[in-house]
Amino acid sequence: MFFVKGMPPFGTRRTHHVHVFDDAKEWKLRIAFRDYLRSHADAAREYAELKRQLAERFSNDREAYTLGKDEFIARICVG
Numbered sequence: 001m002f003f004v005k006g007m008p009p010f011g012t013r014r015t016h017h018v019h020v021f022d023d024a025k026e027w028k029l030r031i032a033f034r035d036y037l038r039s040h041a042d043a044a045r046e047y048a049e050l051k052r053q054l055a056e057r058f059s060n061d062r063e064a065y066t067l068g069k070d071e072f073i074a075r076i077c078v079g
Contacts, residue, residue, distance in 0.1 A: 036076055
């Protein structure tokens with residue numbers, strides 16, 4: 001579950017984005033992914049470009065945008 005602050009109609013742009021997990025394994029995987037991107041600039045750039053492409057392609061479909069990142073994330077997290 002995640003919470004956002006600042007999105008319309010309550011603001012003009014997102015100022016906060018908080019994830020809440022009840023599964024420690026999921027949380028640890030996300031932190032590991034974040035840390036990997038922080039230490040591998042090429043992968044971070046590739047992920048940023050993928051997200052830009054997905055945002056353009058699925059500008060009105062949050063679920064498709066999220067699913068579009070799955071293969072990249074799995075490649076990083078599984079190896």
